[in-house]
Amino acid sequence: MIDRRTLVGAGLSAPFLLGGLKGARAQDGGPLKIAFMYVGPIGDLGWSYQHDQGRLAVEKEFGDKVQTSYVESVPEGADAERVLRQMAQAGNKLVFATSFGFMQAALNVAKQFPDTVFEHCTGFKTAQNLGVYNARFYEGRYVSGVLAGRMSQAKTIGYIGSFPIPEVVMGINAYTLGAQKVMPDVSTKVVWVNSWYDPGKEAEAANALIDQGCDFIVQHTDSPAPVQAAEKRGVWCVGQASDMGRFGPERCLTSVVDDWATYYIKTAREVMEGSWASTVYWGGMAEGSVVMTPWNQNVPADVQAELDELVAGIKAKTVHPFQGPVKNQAGEVVIPEGSVISDADLLQMMYYVEGVDSTLPG
Known part of the structure; x- marks a missing residue:
């Protein structure tokens, strides 16, 4: 496909x-x-x-x-x-x-x-x-990562991927970098479903991540099934594309809305x-194309304030999720300190950053 x-x-x-x-x-x-x-x-x-x-x-x-x-x-x-x-x-x-x-x-x-x-x-x-x-979309993933870093107790967070393509890979990396910003020793596990929309596979992926110890999951797939699975099992999550809060009133902490x-x-x-x-x-966020829904009441007030400041920085373009130094899984510097990745490189991103505890499919 x-x-x-x-x-x-x-x-x-x-x-x-x-x-x-x-x-x-x-x-x-x-x-x-x-x-x-x-x-x-x-x-x-x-x-x-x-x-x-x-x-x-x-x-x-x-x-x-x-x-x-x-x-x-x-x-x-x-x-x-x-x-x-x-x-x-x-x-x-x-x-x-x-x-x-x-x-x-x-x-x-x-x-x-x-x-x-x-x-x-x-x-x-x-x-x-x-x-x-x-x-x-990666801007919302970065904010979701910071939220995951603040809310995770296990220091292991999950990501449900659709297809291994640059857009999804940059989302996984942005999520991981966001979490590392506040929890340096966090690790991200990834499960691929090879579909954009398959509620059954998406729910299975969410449960697989939870079984691997993830206590916070996000998705790059289209149904609310992962949110429903997280709600059922008491794990924090973030909705995708539209406001999915109603499918996880206690556990869906926000949604990245297109x-x-x-x-x-x-x-x-x-x-x-x-x-x-x-x-x-x-x-992106500056243009209103990517929007975070209001934070769930279970997000502490100080974390909400931190996230609000982060979103404001992204909108003002003073914060970029891919600002160096950034290393790949092999420990090689892929974005030097003091620089921001170019759009051309971002749109061809096919590597994981340090902290992603998975192998990128070939």
Whole structure:
């Protein structure tokens, strides 16, 4: 299965202004038609659910000036190209493809429909009418790590990985570095499920980590199953993509939320005004693309204050999760003291930092 949410740092191009779509509307002069294609069900309560919340925010913002639609659970491959083509043929002038595995399909269909704007989530290939967008999820993982370092008693914390790709690896590393900031001798264990959305496998992974002694777990998968498992077994956890607090009212201490609404509203407005340009967007906490939900009441007040200060520092760009010195598992310096990793290197990260007690799959 192709990974869906990884930028590799290549193809970051200058913006193209698509003037031919100024004041884009359906041919009958009606609302701007916008379509969304999802890789999973909107009921996953994670990735696809959160993208659909962005779609609903567009409807709320623009009312009858827009008409939105979506297709969920679209496989990555030939089906994606077929669905995108149908969306363009149906008169949609703005189409969002929300999975990395949709990249080639989006590129192919964009060439066939030059008067339609396509936006691809987490890819790196652009065209005059194709832009890409992503979020700096690793910032939330770093904050989660600091929280884990403050709350863990076992000094062993866990991470449920989807696929061994740079985006997930950088999340594991950011989580570990955050925990080390306040607990230097912490170790992180990783269990891979090789799926973005599989509640059964996700629950099994959570229980496996707990059985290995982890008393704090986070996930890079999309269902609330790990949160439910942690709640049942009395282990601290952090939710993923959307607010999962309701699935672990006692044990889910916060969630790392992907907020796509601002970007979707901005993009729709630009298409309507004729100012849209093809760009590569990578937003984080500073841009409101990554948000931590309010801290659970079980987080001590002094820790909440520490976390608030940390989030403020990340937003102000005075704090970076990958600021040197950082060593890999072999003890080699990969980020020198006083420097911050470049986006290009970050987007190709395929090594574990010191403190990760697992082997990265080849």
